[in-house]
Amino acid sequence: MASQSANPGTEAAFLGAIDAALPLGPEAIEEEVVLLFDEYRVRLLRYVLSLGICAQDGEDVIQEVFLSLFRHLCLGRSRENLRGWIFCVAHNLALKQRNKNKRQQQRAVYEELALEKQLDPAADPEEQLAINERQMRLLQVVNALTEADRWCLYLRAEGLRYREIAHTLGLSLGSVANSLGRSIQKLARADER
Amino acid sequence: MRDDHKHITQAELLLALDDELSPRRSAEVQNHLDACDMCRAAMGELKNAAGDFDKAYRDNANAPLHSAASSRAALQAKMAEMRTNRSRFAAWRAFISGSSLPTWTYALGLVVLAVLGYGLLRAPTPTGMPGVSDVRQDPIIPDAHLTPGVVRSVSAIDVCRPGAGEETRPPASVQKAVFHEYGMDGAQAQGYEVDHLITPALGGSDDIRNLWPESYSSTWNAHVKDELEDRLRNMVCGGQLDLTTAQRDIARNWVSAYKKYFHTDRPLSHNSDFVEDDKPPKG
Structure with missing residues (x-):
């Protein structure tokens, strides 16, 4: 219980706590995390699902990612390359979940969904067919890539810079550039097959 | 020194496409592309392939299971819970670490508290019922450990x-x-x-x-x-x-x-x- 009389020990702890709280309280961090959640949720979900986990697991992974981010920021840890950090945590949690579930067939489901979702009744049927065939060829090329090459492609499609992809996957910048160069050249040659 | 007349490799074209080159090299590549039909065509193929894959990737993703609002609300509830738990922990940590008293004083304090607590429990209240007082003294100034004060990030x-x-x-x-x-x-x-x-x-x-x-x-x-x-x-x-x-x-x-x-x-x-x-x- 505090009283009006000053207590030097309590006062010092009190001022320390105030100084710590003043720059950015947990509530401000919470607001920041919610903003980042709104910005990245769909992209992260898309990415973790592409790694082969089901939608419910994906939702759980995303929740855990942003709770980890909240803890990370509350502890005053580095804000450098935050987007890379977010995708890295999501990547690791998704792979952990995938290994836990042993649901390797999810990627096959993802591949099958490709053609189902392309059917747009408003589009010209011939044009639609051509798009479907091309997407099928591209997916065949992607499925023949190594897993790490596929991850690089997915992360690039999510708009990450090479250094962010490198951070997410624990690769060097050169490895990311080589991987993407190789993969996209293969995609460009898909029509020649 | 690079030879501006040499064609640009596909790897470097992709770096240029993704804006991953240094500003200087990016300008050199652009100058070359302006003058070289072959490299411009190669760049176009890479751009189409990458763009088509990006579209296929995005189109084929499963729709989110939950609405953004419900997922956001779940996250906010969990953060609020963590925040509350954290503040309790931090208050105790500040209390313990903020004191320079020797350990034996804590033990003595606990003994004194136990004796006082026993006395209070034994003492009759005004209504004659055993037990401690219902309400603590009005906190004119808040307890520094429980209520140190927290601000938002505002100017x-x-x-x-x-x-x-x-x-x-x-x-x-x-x-x-x-x-x-x-x-x-x-x-x-x-x-x-x-x-x-x-x-x-x-x-x-x-x-x-x-x-x-x-x-x-x-x-x-x-x-x-x-x-x-x-x-x-x-x-x-x-x-x-x-x-x-x-x-x-x-x-x-x-x-x-x-x-x-x-x-x-x-x-x-x-x-x-x-x-x-x-x-x-x-x-």
């Missing part, structure tokens, strides 16, 4: 906007939690305002560590503190006081801040309608 410009930081009553569940942490579960809630230590009008947050049960009936009561809050905000918005100083002074000891900014040892007369003499502890 003086933000708090001085008309209507900014209007105080809202915390939800009933939060008010209950505040009474509980102050050991005042049995208190008459209408006799207190669960008040912000640092008012939202000065950038204070709704975090439980910025809330405490403030009496309406003691000399230094909630209405008196409202006067101080108005004074400080006027001074901040009038450029006479910086926001951080105002936050720090009101959080450190709001009664001292009142005396300092109103140049008085007692609440001013125009507050006397609210003021009663100091009352003995309830219970």
Whole structure:
């Protein structure tokens, strides 16, 4: 219980706590995390699902990612390359979940969904067919890539810079550039097959 | 030195496409592309392949299972829970680490507390029922460990906007939690305002560590503190006081801040309608 009389020990702890709280309280961090959640949720979900986990697991992974981010920021840890950090945590949690579930067939489901979702009744049927065939060829090329090459492609499609992809996957910048160069050249040659 | 007449490799074309080259090299590649049909065509193929894959990737993703709103609400609830748990932990850690007393004093303190507690439990209350007093003494100044004060990330410009930081009553569940942490579960809630230590009008947050049960009936009561809050905000918005100083002074000891900014040892007369003499502890 505090009283009006000053207590030097309590006062010092009190001022320390105030100084710590003043720059950015947990509530401000919470607001920041919610903003980042709104910005990245769909992209992260898309990415973790592409790694082969089901939608419910994906939702759980995303929740855990942003709770980890909240803890990370509350502890005053580095804000450098935050987007890379977010995708890295999501990547690791998704792979952990995938290994836990042993649901390797999810990627096959993802591949099958490709053609189902392309059917747009408003589009010209011939044009639609051509798009479907091309997407099928591209997916065949992607499925023949190594897993790490596929991850690089997915992360690039999510708009990450090479250094962010490198951070997410624990690769060097050169490895990311080589991987993407190789993969996209293969995609460009898909029509020649 | 690079040979500007040599064709650009596909790997470098992709780096250029993804804006991953240095500005200087990017300009060189662009100059080459302007002049070289072959490299421009190769660049176009890479761009189409990459763009088509990006589209296929995005189109084929499963739709989110839950709405953004429900997922966001779930996240916010979990963060609020973590925040509450964290503040309890931090308060204990600050208490333990902030003291320089030797360990044996804690043991002695525990023994004294145990003896006092036993005495209180044995002593009859005014109603003749055994037990401890229902309500602790009114906390004129909040407990520094429970309520150190927390602010939002705002500037003086933000708090001085008309209507900014209007105080809202915390939800009933939060008010209950505040009474509980102050050991005042049995208190008459209408006799207190669960008040912000640092008012939202000065950038204070709704975090439980910025809330405490403030009496309406003691000399230094909630209405008196409202006067101080108005004074400080006027001074901040009038450029006479910086926001951080105002936050720090009101959080450190709001009664001292009142005396300092109103140049008085007692609440001013125009507050006397609210003021009663100091009352003995309830219970």
